Amino acid sequence: MKAAGILRAALAAAVLVAGSAAAVVAAAAGPALESARSGPCVEDPKVMRRSHMDFMKHDRDDTVRKGMRAIKHSLAACVDCHASRSDGRVLGSDRHFCQGCHAYAAVKVDCFDCHASTARPAATAAAPAQGAAK
Amino acid sequence: MNPVDKRRREFFGQAAAIAGTLVAPGLMLYEYAQAKAPADPVSGKVRWGMLIDTTKCAPGCRDCVDACNRENGLPGSTRSTDSQWIRKVDLKDLRTGRAVSIPVLCQHCAEPPCVDVCPTGASFKREDGIVLVDRHTCIGCRYCMMACPYKARSFVHEPTTGQKPDVPRGKGCVESCTLCVHKVDRGGTPSCVEACAAAGHGAIVFGDLNDPQSEISRRVRAASTTQLRADLRTDNGVRYQGLPG
Numbered sequence: 001m002k003a004a005g006i007l008r009a010a011l012a013a014a015v016l017v018a019g020s021a022a023a024v025v026a027a028a029a030g031p032a033l034e035s036a037r038s039g040p041c042v043e044d045p046k047v048m049r050r051s052h053m054d055f056m057k058h059d060r061d062d063t064v065r066k067g068m069r070a071i072k073h074s075l076a077a078c079v080d081c082h083a084s085r086s087d088g089r090v091l092g093s094d095r096h097f098c099q100g101c102h103a104y105a106a107v108k109v110d111c112f113d114c115h116a117s118t119a120r121p122a123a124t125a126a127a128p129a130q131g132a133a134k
Numbered sequence: 135m136n137p138v139d140k141r142r143r144e145f146f147g148q149a150a151a152i153a154g155t156l157v158a159p160g161l162m163l164y165e166y167a168q169a170k171a172p173a174d175p176v177s178g179k180v181r182w183g184m185l186i187d188t189t190k191c192a193p194g195c196r197d198c199v200d201a202c203n204r205e206n207g208l209p210g211s212t213r214s215t216d217s218q219w220i221r222k223v224d225l226k227d228l229r230t231g232r233a234v235s236i237p238v239l240c241q242h243c244a245e246p247p248c249v250d251v252c253p254t255g256a257s258f259k260r261e262d263g264i265v266l267v268d269r270h271t272c273i274g275c276r277y278c279m280m281a282c283p284y285k286a287r288s289f290v291h292e293p294t295t296g297q298k299p300d301v302p303r304g305k306g307c308v309e310s311c312t313l314c315v316h317k318v319d320r321g322g323t324p325s326c327v328e329a330c331a332a333a334g335h336g337a338i339v340f341g342d343l344n345d346p347q348s349e350i351s352r353r354v355r356a357a358s359t360t361q362l363r364a365d366l367r368t369d370n371g372v373r374y375q376g377l378p379g
Contacts, residue, residue, distance in 0.1 A: 062175070
């Protein structure tokens with residue numbers, strides 16, 4: 001009886017360890033997303049992952065209220081660079097940049113209820129052929 | 135001509151030339167101060183306005199309305215629940231029989247009632263006189279629609295698709311003419327004005343009411359123009375020329 005109890009505990013511990021190891025692997029892998037169309041991001045990707053919403057929220061007020069159109073953290077510029085090479089969008093499947101990561105992190109993305117989720121024509125015209133490289 | 139007169143003439147000629155070169159850079163600097171680079175914040179020195187010449191606006195012409203719908207990604211249908219940023223309104227003076235057809239849009243009031251009533255501060259007037267809705271803070275209560283004397287605002291009742299990157303719009307917010315703020319901020323002109331000019335009507339003039347050299351300022355100085363419901367003293371940025379008394 002006692003031995004069975006010890007065995008159960010050991011089994012549970014093993015399952016726990018295995019589970020957390022799997023979680024670590026999954027976290028390291030991250031969501032499978034298409035790479036950006038061009039160049040480095042406006043901030044370090046680690047900073048962007050954590051703070052992009054704050055950057056955009058700050059700069060949107062500058063644009064809406066003060067009419068400043070050349071801001072650093074612009075949602076339209078995010079979309080231009082991160083739009084999928086196949087359909088020019090950031091939403092649509094878990095490979096699409098915004099939807100993929102938000103699905104992975106289980107966070108609702110409201111931006112595109114109002115904002116366009118497609119790249120501007122000028123952006124797609126400027127970098128169309130980089131699609132081959134992943 | 136005696137030598138003294140000749141010297142005098144030369145002196146005045148040179149003085150005029152020097153004065154000219156001094157004034158010209160000054161004027162250019164003045165003009166430069168009015169123009170805004172896309173990165174700059176808007177300035178209260180500018181007051182954007184529009185002058186609509188009703189004598190050039192033909193009944194049935196919808197060029198400005200169609201251009202607005204195209205530019206801003208509006209569906210263009212006119213059911214009571216659809217967004218309309220410009221409407222063509224037909225007026226007739228029954229005493230004289232004179233009829234006009236005018237585009238009515240957000241009048242971009244200096245004292246906007248929509249801003250007064252907004253409970254969240256979403257409805258606001260920019261420094262340069264353009265009245266806008268900040269959709270991030272709009273809760274869709276529609277007080278501004280009731281307050282507007284010009285029926286200029288619309289509520290988005292249904293989910294939107296195909297928005298323009300420069301013109302975000304979505305269900306649950308109030309919206310109205312933005313004077314094509316995304317173009318004006320980059321030195322452009324509202325699409326309705328461009329379309330009206332491109333079609334050869336030239337009924338709408340857009341410009342800075344605070345700049346005495348601008349075409350709109352010269353026009354409102356030269357001819358009698360009217361603000362709609364001037365009795366409300368909202369001091370509209372949109373003016374009409376040739377409305378029936």
